[in-house]
Amino acid sequence: MNLRLTKRLLIDITFFITAITACYEAINNKVKRHQIETLLAAEDWHEHYKNKKTSRKVLSESQLIEHQHELQTAIALTYANYDVLFAPKGLFQRHQKRFDIYLIRDHIIIEADLKTITSKNPDTIANRVKSGSEQATRLVIDIQSDIHYKLLIDGLRSGCQKIN
Numbered sequence: 001m002n003l004r005l006t007k008r009l010l011i012d013i014t015f016f017i018t019a020i021t022a023c024y025e026a027i028n029n030k031v032k033r034h035q036i037e038t039l040l041a042a043e044d045w046h047e048h049y050k051n052k053k054t055s056r057k058v059l060s061e062s063q064l065i066e067h068q069h070e071l072q073t074a075i076a077l078t079y080a081n082y083d084v085l086f087a088p089k090g091l092f093q094r095h096q097k098r099f100d101i102y103l104i105r106d107h108i109i110i111e112a113d114l115k116t117i118t119s120k121n122p123d124t125i126a127n128r129v130k131s132g133s134e135q136a137t138r139l140v141i142d143i144q145s146d147i148h149y150k151l152l153i154d155g156l157r158s159g160c161q162k163i164n
Contacts, residue, residue, distance in 0.1 A: 016088050020102075023109055032107035040083060040104065051078035060086035069116040070100060073142040081105060099136035112138040120147040122155030129159025 019039040026032035045059040048071060056078035058071065065071040065086065074084040083104040092098055103110040113136035115128050125147075132139040143152065 016091070020109070026107075029107040036104055036107065036109065040085070045085070049075050049078065051075075054078055054081050056081060056083045058084045058086075061088045069142070069144075070114045073114050073116060073140060074101065076142065077103065077140065087111075099138075101140075103140075110138055112136055112140050114140050114142070116142045116144055118144050120145055120151065122151050122158060125152065125155025126159035129156060133159075 019035070019042070023032060023035040023039060026035050040057070040059065044061065046061065046063050047057055047059055048065065049058040051057070058074040058078060065074075070086075074086070077084050085102040085104060087099060087101060098113075099111045100114045101112055103112055113132045115132045117125050117128055119125060119128075129139065129141070132141075141156075145152075147155075
């Protein structure tokens with residue numbers, strides 16, 4: 001039975017890689033939009049949330065999202081008019097984790113890593129930004145702290161400076 005499950009997973013990953021590649025390589029915005037609609041309409045996705053106002057969705061390959069804070073951030077992104085597609089687990093080897101999600105709007109797909117910051121310490125914030133930048137070129141940072149805005153800016157600035 002495990003062999004059957006593994007085989008299905010490989011088929012799903014193959015479909016996903018083919019579909020996402022088609023989205024990136026589409027010639028014009030109309031074709032890209034169609035490819036993205038096809039990708040999002042696939043029956044393999046589990047819908048975690050659908051925003052009633054924007055009709056944007058949070059999708060993943062399974063019913064389980066590893067970190068609850070990532071789901072909460074993804075839901076918030078639907079209010080910013082993005083569909084959020086969690087990167088399938090089989091896309092990367094365990095030690096190769098690169099990014100968490102695809103942000104999707106119209107003909108645009110953006111790979112991003114999700115970071116939730118609950119600390120009031122600017123050094124901790126800087127370290128979270130730096131670690132996220134090692135995984136992806138774009139970060140979505142959800143600040144869930146009552147940190148003073150000047151300290152937050154110091155932490156973010158320090159984290160961004162350490163990237164270079």
